[in-house]
Amino acid sequence: MSVETKESDIIVRVAEVMIEELKLEDVTPTSFEPDIDLVDEIGIDSMDLATVALVLQDHYGIRFDEDDYPTLTTVRKIAAYIAARLAS
Amino acid sequence: MTVPNLKDVQETCRAPQRHWKFADILADPSIHARWEKVRQYFFLRESTYDMSCRCNIRCEGCYYFEGAKQYTSENRDPEAWRQLMQAEKDRGVTFVVLAGAEPALVPDLCKVCFEEMPLGTIATNGLIHIPETIGYRIHISVWGNDATSQHIRGAADMLIRQIDNYRNDPRAVFVYTFTPTNIDEAREVTEILSRQGAKITFNMFSAPVGYDGPLKHTPASLAKVRETMIDLLASYPEQVLFSNYNAVVHTHQLGLDALFACPYPRRNPSQNIGLGRSFRQYRTDLSWDRDASCCVPDTDCSDCRHYAAGSAIVTSKLFRHATDPETFRAWLDYVDTYLAVWVTGYEKGANLYTGVTEPPCCAP
Numbered sequence: 001m002s003v004e005t006k007e008s009d010i011i012v013r014v015a016e017v018m019i020e021e022l023k024l025e026d027v028t029p030t031s032f033e034p035d036i037d038l039v040d041e042i043g044i045d046s047m048d049l050a051t052v053a054l055v056l057q058d059h060y061g062i063r064f065d066e067d068d069y070p071t072l073t074t075v076r077k078i079a080a081y082i083a084a085r086l087a088s
Numbered sequence: 089m090t091v092p093n094l095k096d097v098q099e100t101c102r103a104p105q106r107h108w109k110f111a112d113i114l115a116d117p118s119i120h121a122r123w124e125k126v127r128q129y130f131f132l133r134e135s136t137y138d139m140s141c142r143c144n145i146r147c148e149g150c151y152y153f154e155g156a157k158q159y160t161s162e163n164r165d166p167e168a169w170r171q172l173m174q175a176e177k178d179r180g181v182t183f184v185v186l187a188g189a190e191p192a193l194v195p196d197l198c199k200v201c202f203e204e205m206p207l208g209t210i211a212t213n214g215l216i217h218i219p220e221t222i223g224y225r226i227h228i229s230v231w232g233n234d235a236t237s238q239h240i241r242g243a244a245d246m247l248i249r250q251i252d253n254y255r256n257d258p259r260a261v262f263v264y265t266f267t268p269t270n271i272d273e274a275r276e277v278t279e280i281l282s283r284q285g286a287k288i289t290f291n292m293f294s295a296p297v298g299y300d301g302p303l304k305h306t307p308a309s310l311a312k313v314r315e316t317m318i319d320l321l322a323s324y325p326e327q328v329l330f331s332n333y334n335a336v337v338h339t340h341q342l343g344l345d346a347l348f349a350c351p352y353p354r355r356n357p358s359q360n361i362g363l364g365r366s367f368r369q370y371r372t373d374l375s376w377d378r379d380a381s382c383c384v385p386d387t388d389c390s391d392c393r394h395y396a397a398g399s400a401i402v403t404s405k406l407f408r409h410a411t412d413p414e415t416f417r418a419w420l421d422y423v424d425t426y427l428a429v430w431v432t433g434y435e436k437g438a439n440l441y442t443g444v445t446e447p448p449c450c451a452p
Binding site: 039043044045046047048049050051053054055057058064066069070071073 | 109110111127130131133180351358360361362363365366403404406407408410
């Protein structure tokens with residue numbers, strides 16, 4: 001299975017996983033503001049972020065470092081992290 | 089049920105044999121169902137509150153009467169507590185733990201907290217009944233049989249009085265704290281409580297900073313407690329709220345901090361997310377100190393195996409346990425236990441993992 005490698009496509013995929021896993025309402029993958037602070041403005045917690053990271057690991061076939069995912073507090077940061085892992 | 093051969097348990101870090109996708113782990117229907125059950129409670133955000141500087145008994149090794157917090161003044165104004173709870177809600181707290189020194193001495197303040205924040209637990213010695221109008225979980229501390237309690241806590245007939253106060257009370261969970269000297273009494277106490285239909289869980293004595301007395305655990309006592317916990321869980325599965333994995337992580341020679349990198353503010357400088365960001369431990373004057381913030385302040389972190397600490401520390405390590413079905417089952421049992429012990433109305437399911445597995449890896 002091929003996966004998105006362009007950061008803009010990854011952003012949409014991350015938003016999609018976020019919406020699906022956290023059951024977010026009134027937002028779509030394309031309307032999800034990638035720089036919104038997930039902790040301050042959406043109220044997600046470490047367990048939510050861990051869940052999202054596990055699903056994204058599966059999808060992209062990469063490994064998130066346990067120490068890294070708590071710092072990935074926007075969709076854009078998560079997408080950049082994934083893009084870097086895919087490129088390495 | 090056969091008690092696992094504990095000699096086979098190695099006190100070493102363990103790496104998964106193969107790489108499992110999270111989706112493949114969840115493909116097991118029993119795992120998936122339990123995951124969906126526990127994840128509904130991921131909204132819980134905890135903080136803890138000392139309610140009074142006073143206690144009606146004085147126990148050897150009590151962490152409350154260590155450090156500076158015991159000397160703070162008491163704010164006994166219900167309106168101040170109401171405003172605190174409202175402010176806590178505003179910053180995202182959804183679960184309160186009312187603890188030191190003895191919350192049952194200030195029921196009016198506990199009631200205000202309950203009116204504002206419906207989910208929570210009160211830690212009490214159980215000698216003073218807390219009114220039913222306060223619908224929190226009630227954790228009643230038990231430190232051995234009545235002879236031992238008389239010796240360690242200076243109170244007579246403790247278990248009888250605790251049972252009388254909370255007989256058939258669905259809020260109550262009796263918390264048996266294992267010390268090196270009361271391990272053999274645990275069966276007797278568990279039998280008594282089970283006959284009363286009471287729920288029981290287990291705690292480990294965790295030494296306050298500087299404590300080097302007889303209650304501090306040794307490698308031999310840790311091993312014996314592990315065997316006893318697992319044996320009692322097998323003997324009383326309907327009454328004992330616990331899992332084999334609880335027994336393993338709370339009796340490991342490495343403490344919780346060394347095993348899992350404690351995320352409480354006292355040990356975690358990060359304020360990005362999780363406990364490091366939201367957790368506070370309030371003193372009786374409603375002040376709090378980030379540098380001292382954890383659920384058992386003034387406990388020696390290297391000796392901390394406390395059940396309240398583990399409930400947050402182990403539960404928060406979802407990512408680390410999602411490595412293979414066996415490890416994830418063990419973690420789900422732990423989280424299921426934590427929720428049953430702490431959250432009113434949450435019913436524990438049967439444990440998914442009946443073996444004994446080591447924690448997935450140690451902290452860096």
